[in-house]
Amino acid sequence: MAAPRFRLVLLLFLLSNVAYVAVAAPGSCSLEPFSSNRVYYSCSILSYLSSSLSWSYDSAASTLSIAFVAPPPKAEGWVAWAINPTGDGMDGSQALVAFHQPDGSMGVQTFNISGTTLTKGPIKFETSDLAAEYSDGVMRIFGKIKLPAGMTVVNHVWQVGSSVGNDGYPLPHEMKEENLQPKGKLDLIQGAMSLSQGSTTRNKNVHGVLNAVSWGILLPLGAIFARYLKTFKSADPAWFYLHVTCQIIGYGVGVGGWATGLKLGSKSKGIEYTTHRDIGIALFSLATLQVFALFLRPNKDHKYRFYWNIYHHLVGYTVIILGIVNVFEGLKVLSADHKWTVGYIATICILGGVALFLEVVTWFIVLKRKSDNSTKPYGGSSSNGVQHPLSV
Numbered sequence: 593m594a595a596p597r598f599r600l601v602l603l604l605f606l607l608s609n610v611a612y613v614a615v616a617a618p619g620s621c622s623l624e625p626f627s628s629n630r631v632y633y634s635c636s637i638l639s640y641l642s643s644s645l646s647w648s649y650d651s652a653a654s655t656l657s658i659a660f661v662a663p664p665p666k667a668e669g670w671v672a673w674a675i676n677p678t679g680d681g682m683d684g685s686q687a688l689v690a691f692h693q694p695d696g697s698m699g700v701q702t703f704n705i706s707g708t709t710l711t712k713g714p715i716k717f718e719t720s721d722l723a724a725e726y727s728d729g730v731m732r733i734f735g736k737i738k739l740p741a742g743m744t745v746v747n748h749v750w751q752v753g754s755s756v757g758n759d760g761y762p763l764p765h766e767m768k769e770e771n772l773q774p775k776g777k778l779d780l781i782q783g784a785m786s787l788s789q790g791s792t793t794r795n796k797n798v799h800g801v802l803n804a805v806s807w808g809i810l811l812p813l814g815a816i817f818a819r820y821l822k823t824f825k826s827a828d829p830a831w832f833y834l835h836v837t838c839q840i841i842g843y844g845v846g847v848g849g850w851a852t853g854l855k856l857g858s859k860s861k862g863i864e865y866t867t868h869r870d871i872g873i874a875l876f877s878l879a880t881l882q883v884f885a886l887f888l889r890p891n892k893d894h895k896y897r898f899y900w901n902i903y904h905h906l907v908g909y910t911v912i913i914l915g916i917v918n919v920f921e922g923l924k925v926l927s928a929d930h931k932w933t934v935g936y937i938a939t940i941c942i943l944g945g946v947a948l949f950l951e952v953v954t955w956f957i958v959l960k961r962k963s964d965n966s967t968k969p970y971g972g973s974s975s976n977g978v979q980h981p982l983s984v
């Protein structure tokens with residue numbers, strides 16, 4: 593039934609999917625795996641000093657959460673990120689500065705900068721959750737800053753230096769071109785829209801729809817075709833093509849969905865939906881095994897075909913159950929709108945209802961054939977001529 597040409601098409605299809613996964617590499621914005629589940633909606637690669645800023649802005653509370661990442665020239669150096677409410681350079685900056693404290697741990701302190709004079713102590717904005725890290729030559733500043741309501745565009749300045757004085761004050765940075773340029777305007781809302789918040793939300797929706805349609809609907813539908821159409825002799829071999837078409841489209845779309853999942857996972861380092869991810873990996877592996885096992889399918893009358901069929905059913909039903917479970921896990925992760933969850937439950941109920949109805953019809957037909965056959969004196973082969981619903 594599965595002619596060589598069909599297998600070739602299948603193989604090409606699989607290869608095109610592998611290419612798709614390879615192309616769907618992680619985006620370039622969320623660069624750092626932040627510790628302690630620190631997640632930010634937006635991030636920007638800053639144009640100087642190999643640094644980046646990730647942030648989330650809560651407009652209701654007018655609170656800005658940031659992660660500033662930069663490599664200091666030396667481990668005993670410092671990195672700083674500041675908002676300047678009065679100008680666009682260093683003068684007037686309200687800075688967060690991170691460096692190794694006398695006890696060796698990393699710490700962040702706030703500095704009010706006036707001219708070139710730094711004053712350690714409170715700054716114009718209330719700060720909280722300040723923390724710093726140093727690893728692999730990179731320092732990170734984390735913190736929350738309460739901004740005046742409505743202040744959604746800020747001038748920011750950043751800097752690095754190579755040493756800290758015994759008094760706990762950072763010593764001046766170098767005067768290279770790179771050190772004189774780092775300043776810019778940050779649009780907390782517009783920047784967020786044009787960077788990853790918009791695209792992450794869209795990616796999550798694309799991921800959700802692709803996977804719900806493929807793993808959650810097409811694959812169960814394909815299984816229904818195989819299990820129930822087969823009973824009708826007139827539907828042979830149509831059921832086979834319907835089944836294969838459904839599963840292949842389902843698998844293809846599912847691979848796309850899986851790739852978007854990988855991309856989302858790599859973008860949200862530090863936050864992990866372990867269950868959803870693990871089920872996703874198991875699902876993809878089993879489904880891929882299932883597709884490749886088609887190439888090993890023994891002929892219909894081969895003695896191993898029976899065992900292949902058992903394997904095919906076991907893996908197939910496992911994939912379907914895991915697929916449905918993972919759609920629900922995904923809906924939870926997305927904290928999806930209630931209507932999506934209800935919509936998916938309704939779809940599954942309809943599929944389940946159709947399957948249940950067909951199950952009854954199938955058994956009715958099978959039993960009827962059986963009783964018809966048993967009235968005949970020479971009632972056929974070992975299988976009694978009855979097409980059992982579980983035979984392929």
Ligand SMILES: *[C@@H]1O[C@H](CO)[C@@H](O)[C@H](O)[C@H]1NC(C)=O
Pocket residue numbers: 704705706714715716
């Ligand atoms: C920061 O320094 C300037 C200049 O000395 C001063 O006017 C301002 O009040 C200081 N700000 C804070 C929050 O201490």
